[in-house]
Amino acid sequence: MTQAIFSRFHNAQVRDLVWVMASPNLLADAEWLVSDRECAEMLFAALPELLALDRHPAPLQAWLAARKPDRLGPYFESLVAYWFAFLIDADWYATNKIVKSGRLTQGEFDLLWRTASGSLHHWELSAKLYLQIRQDQGFAGYIGTMKQDRLDLKVAHLRDKQLHLAYTPEGISALPESGQPVRARALFKGWLFYPRHVSNSAAAGISERHLTGWWAHWSNPEFELQPRLRWRILERLSWLAPVRCNNSSELSIEADFRDDLAAYFAGTATPILIAGLSQGHDAWEEVTRGFIVPSGW
Numbered sequence: 001m002t003q004a005i006f007s008r009f010h011n012a013q014v015r016d017l018v019w020v021m022a023s024p025n026l027l028a029d030a031e032w033l034v035s036d037r038e039c040a041e042m043l044f045a046a047l048p049e050l051l052a053l054d055r056h057p058a059p060l061q062a063w064l065a066a067r068k069p070d071r072l073g074p075y076f077e078s079l080v081a082y083w084f085a086f087l088i089d090a091d092w093y094a095t096n097k098i099v100k101s102g103r104l105t106q107g108e109f110d111l112l113w114r115t116a117s118g119s120l121h122h123w124e125l126s127a128k129l130y131l132q133i134r135q136d137q138g139f140a141g142y143i144g145t146m147k148q149d150r151l152d153l154k155v156a157h158l159r160d161k162q163l164h165l166a167y168t169p170e171g172i173s174a175l176p177e178s179g180q181p182v183r184a185r186a187l188f189k190g191w192l193f194y195p196r197h198v199s200n201s202a203a204a205g206i207s208e209r210h211l212t213g214w215w216a217h218w219s220n221p222e223f224e225l226q227p228r229l230r231w232r233i234l235e236r237l238s239w240l241a242p243v244r245c246n247n248s249s250e251l252s253i254e255a256d257f258r259d260d261l262a263a264y265f266a267g268t269a270t271p272i273l274i275a276g277l278s279q280g281h282d283a284w285e286e287v288t289r290g291f292i293v294p295s296g297w
Contacts, residue, residue, distance in 0.1 A: 024209035229276035
């Protein structure tokens, strides 16, 4: 991530909008992925508009309020749609276009768009967070907070099924001009988390630039937090961009945060994402993030 650019933004939702293009791919470059270079070009081209939006974020806030995304996937898709509505020189775009064969749904195009020169593109959109639980299993060693969600399964579904929709008879007939050549790729962003205090390495095929955090089991009293930081539990729609906070009263010191975590795990067995923040010259900035998972998870 281009930190020098990213740190110029203050509004949380605008920071997430910037993150869509500023964050690196989860995976190493491949023909079926939108490249980091392309995302960087889109980011720099839109920089003046993004800085203005950061000063007056009401248009983005209204856009999101109208769509009411309540999960990370729809939130990410809404942010991407804002890019194409206002920040990218697209001649035409369409989101969530259903593809049917008769009355049966065959699939859905997350995003179809056409450049000013007339080239047609199909993008599948995904923002995911995975924890590495087995270093020796490659992509299969990364799982989501819902354990049936695995990186290898997600990659296979994106690459081998969703991106082939535009080449099926039903997909071709659903294009704005049936039979027009289309380039299908995935915009695949997110974070990968590695066991804390254990020597780990990324699986082959993971981007060298991917965003990383840590994960650890909750096991009172052995669980430890880094001292001298302030802490916050991250709600699901705050999982994209690093957190920035102007008011220290919204953050917890280590002792109080341990009590908050103890109360949380007394009532639920769901992993929780937390962030540690350090005080900068004008705000508290995220310096570490990690998943805390229940004992025995």
